[in-house]
Amino acid sequence: MSENTELAGLYAVIEESSRLAGVTCSRDTVWPILTAYADTLAQAVVAFRVATGERNAGDFDCRFTMLPKDLDPYAVALSNGLTPKTAHPVGSLLQELHREFPVQSSGIDFGVVGGFKKTWSFFPTDDLQSLSRLAELPSLPDSVAANLDFFTRYALADRVSLVGIDYPNRSLNLYFGAAPADVFRPEGITSILRDAQLGEPSERLLRLGAQAFGIYATLSWESAKVERITIAAMTPDPTTLPVRIEPKIEHFVKNAPYSTDDRQFVYAITSSPKGEYHKLQSYYRWQPRVENILLVSDHQ
Numbered sequence: 001m002s003e004n005t006e007l008a009g010l011y012a013v014i015e016e017s018s019r020l021a022g023v024t025c026s027r028d029t030v031w032p033i034l035t036a037y038a039d040t041l042a043q044a045v046v047a048f049r050v051a052t053g054e055r056n057a058g059d060f061d062c063r064f065t066m067l068p069k070d071l072d073p074y075a076v077a078l079s080n081g082l083t084p085k086t087a088h089p090v091g092s093l094l095q096e097l098h099r100e101f102p103v104q105s106s107g108i109d110f111g112v113v114g115g116f117k118k119t120w121s122f123f124p125t126d127d128l129q130s131l132s133r134l135a136e137l138p139s140l141p142d143s144v145a146a147n148l149d150f151f152t153r154y155a156l157a158d159r160v161s162l163v164g165i166d167y168p169n170r171s172l173n174l175y176f177g178a179a180p181a182d183v184f185r186p187e188g189i190t191s192i193l194r195d196a197q198l199g200e201p202s203e204r205l206l207r208l209g210a211q212a213f214g215i216y217a218t219l220s221w222e223s224a225k226v227e228r229i230t231i232a233a234m235t236p237d238p239t240t241l242p243v244r245i246e247p248k249i250e251h252f253v254k255n256a257p258y259s260t261d262d263r264q265f266v267y268a269i270t271s272s273p274k275g276e277y278h279k280l281q282s283y284y285r286w287q288p289r290v291e292n293i294l295l296v297s298d299h300q
Contacts, residue, residue, distance in 0.1 A: 007034045010041070013257050013284060014048075014062055018112045020255050021050045021248070023060040025112040030062075033110050036080035040067045046285040049109075050252045053270075053277030059114050065107030065122075066287065072098060073108045073119045074165070082116040083167055089139035089221060090170045094119055096137045097163060102127055114168065121163045128177050129160045141172055143219040147226055154192055155180045156215070171227065175216040184209040189231065196226040198271045205269045205276060207242040208233055214266075230279075232268035238280060241267055249280045256282040 011027070011034060018025040034041070041064065049061040067073060074094045077083045085091065097103070098121065107120035123129050135145040151157040161177030182188045186206045193201050196217075214232035219225075238245055238253050245253070245267075253265065266281040 006042070007031075007038060010034060010046070013259075014112060016257060017048045017062075017252075017282075017284070018060040020252050021048075021060045023058065023112060025060070029115045030110070030112055032080060033082060033108075033116060036076055036082060037064060037067070037073075037108065040064075040071060044285070045283065045287050047281050047283045048256065049279060049281050050249055051277060051279040052246050052248060054274070055277070059111035061109055061111050061117070063107060063109050063120075063281070065105065065120060067106040067108070069103050069105050071106050073106050074167075077108070077116045077119075082110075086167075088170060089141075090165060090167055093137065093139040093165055093172075094121065096139055097121055097134075100137065101129055101134075109164075117168055118164050118166045118173075121165075123161055123163075125161065125177065128158065130158045131160060131174070132157065134160060134163075141219055141221040143221070143224050143226075144172070144174070146224045147217075147219065150195060150226065151176075151217075153195070154183055154188070156183070162216075169220075170222070171218055171220040173216055173218055175214065177214075179215050183215055184212045184231070193229060193271050196229055198226070198229060198273065201271060202269075202276055204243040205231060205271065208267070208269050211235070211241060214268075228270050228272045230268050230270040232266050234264060234266050236263050236265070238265050238267045243267075243269075246278050249278060252280060252282065256284070258282070258284050258286070260286045262286050262288070 015025040044064045045066045047063040102124055103121045104124045105122045109118035110116045131148055131151055156176040159176045160174055162175035164173030189201050189209050209231055211233045212231045216230050217226050218228040220227055264283045264286050268279045270277055
C-alpha cells in the first residue's frame with residue numbers, strides 16, 4: 001500500500017470522526033499535517049479528542065504519539081509552514097527540553113480546523129523528572145518555579161512524566177506519573193483545587209478520582225497561577241465510570257471508529273477558573289504499551 005493511500009485512509013477516518021463530533025474537517029488544514037509527519041505515522045498511536053466547554057467549541061483534536069525520540073516535532077511543523085516562527089519562549093522550549101532531558105518519545109496535537117497546536121515529550125517511566133531541574137530551562141515559564149512548593153506539598157514535584165507545549169495558547173501541560181494515591185481521594189482533590197484557587201470540585205470530579213490514574217496541570221508564561229488541574233481515568237468503556245457522561249461525549253463513544261482489537265479511552269475532567277469541563281480521548285490506533293508509558297497500572 002502506498003504512503004498516499006495510507007494517508008488518504010487516515011484522513012478519511014479523521015473526517016468521519018470530526019463529523020461525529022459535529023465539526024467540519026478542513027482538508028486544507030489536515031492534509032499538510034499528515035504529509036509533514038508521514039514518515040513517522042506507520043507506528044504512531046492515533047487518538048481523537050472531544051470536549052465540552054467554550055474553549056473547546058468549534059474544533060476537533062487529533063493526537064499522534066509514540067513518535068521517534070530523535071524527532072523534533074516542532075521543527076517539522078516550522079519547516080512545513082504548519083505554525084509561525086515566534087520569538088516567544090514557547091518557540092525555544094522544546095529544543096531546550098530535548099537537549100537537556102531524556103526524551104523517550106514525542107507526539108503532536110492538531111485541530112481539524114485550527115491546525116497544529118501542541119507537542120508532547122515523554123520521559124522514560126523509570127526516569128521521571130523533577131520540576132526543580134525543569135525550572136532551570138531558560139524558556140520555561142516562571143510560573144513553574146513559582147509553584148514548586150505547591151507541587152512539592154502533594155509529592156508531585158519529582159514525578160514529571162510528560163510535558164506538553166501549547167503553541168497558540170502559549171501554555172504548558174505538566175503530567176505527573178505514578179502520583180500518590182492520596183492525590184485522587186476526595187480530600188486530596190479538594191485540597192489541591194483549593195490550594196490552586198480553582199474552587200470546589202464537583203461530585204462528578206470526586207467520583208472520577210476513585211478510578212483515576214493521572215493528574216496534570218496547565219501553566220503559562222502570562223500568569224504565576226496554576227491555570228487548570230485535570231484528573232484522568234483510562235477505561236475500555238467510559239459508560240461504566242462512576243460519572244454521568246455528557247451527551248456529546250456519549251455519542252462519540254458509541255460511534256467512534258477504531259482499528260485495533262482493544263478499545264481504550266481516557267476520560268478526564270478539568271477544573272478551571274470558569275468551571276469544569278469534560279474531555280474524552282478515544283484511541284483509533286491503540287498499543288498496549290501506552291498503559292505502561294502513562295503509568296496507568298500504578299492506580300488501576
